[in-house]
Amino acid sequence: MSHAVTNSACPIAPHPLSEVELYAFASNSAQFYLTPHEFDVDLEGTLYSSLPIERNELALGAEAAKSALELKLPPSADLVRHLLASALSGDTTAVTLRIGQRDTWGDIWWLSGTRWMGRVLGVEVADDQARIRCESAQVSLKRIGLRRLYSRKCSHVLYSAACGAGPITADAFVLEVYGRSVDLDGGVPGGVSGSLAGGWLQTPDGARHMIVSDTGSGVELLYSVALEPGTEVLLTAGCDHSTATCAARFNNLDNYGGFPAIPSKNPFSTGVF
Structure with a gap:
């Protein structure tokens, strides 16, 4: 046809x-x-x-x-x-x-x-x-074997079904945008302050922009974005996939997907004794 x-x-x-x-x-x-x-x-x-x-x-x-x-x-x-x-x-x-x-x-x-x-x-x-x-x-x-990584840090995707953590979010208003840097009116809200690296900024149309760092007065994104001053955005906390963050920030250590107790000493290079 x-x-x-x-x-x-x-x-x-x-x-x-x-x-x-x-x-x-x-x-x-x-x-x-x-x-x-x-x-x-x-x-x-x-x-x-x-x-x-x-x-x-x-x-x-x-x-x-x-x-x-x-x-x-x-x-x-x-x-x-x-x-x-x-x-x-x-x-x-x-x-x-x-x-x-x-x-x-x-x-x-x-x-x-x-x-x-x-x-x-x-x-x-x-x-x-x-x-x-x-x-x-x-x-x-x-590919032979399981696809999941055997690593010290957690390999789960944050907020996925395997992760099981509940999203930590806060609303904010855009004050000014300078390339990848987004200043927020009143700074980063207290509920997510210091925890946004690895999270994202979501615009009213549903687009998500990954956050690289939390600067206190605002956030730095992975790439430049065009946002008008006064735009309301949703900030979602990120995770560094460590046991400390999993426990303190999300109270989710039961679902931790990493293996922090992997021995650091390699018997094949240093010997067993």
Whole structure:
């Protein structure tokens, strides 16, 4: 069955490309359908929206499906905001790279195959660019053993079901914004003062911005944000994943996911005695 492509600027104009890339991102809470080309692609009612996306080179042949995928895109994209929020909630996002083929007789397209499948490992935002790191599904399936880390500090995602801690929050009003620094009217509220590093600032539209540090008069975010003075925001406390913080801040030591008693002495390098 053939499928038509829709160009939002000129719906009936033919496209010179004979092949397009189509990205599908799906999690428990949201789906995103994107294409790196300058026109939108409509396949059976699913619209792949145009967005400037760059990716690394994938291996050829049978090794292509095993290659890691790294994407570069604008940090203001809704997908980036969703992935940052998912990193805080522990929600996993699957990604599929498909290929659309154009009929030589007209502006008609169809799905000609799947180039790559996997999951998002993480997203980083720096200056005017966001980087999304993805792991192949074949690599995930062939990994031996449990995926949970054996570490001194807790590996649970804060406020996730495995963590079990209740969110510690406080409302505040924006006084002024200087790049990544957000000054708050009256300073950081007492209920969350000194505990916001690793937490987030949530705007009225639901967007979450990770907090790097608590400065007393305000907070420093992971990346720059545009907020008008007087905007009401929700501040949520973070965690450094230590036993001291788990006990004192959240009273949640029964659910602690780390192994603080791991011996620091390695018998393979220092000997047993």
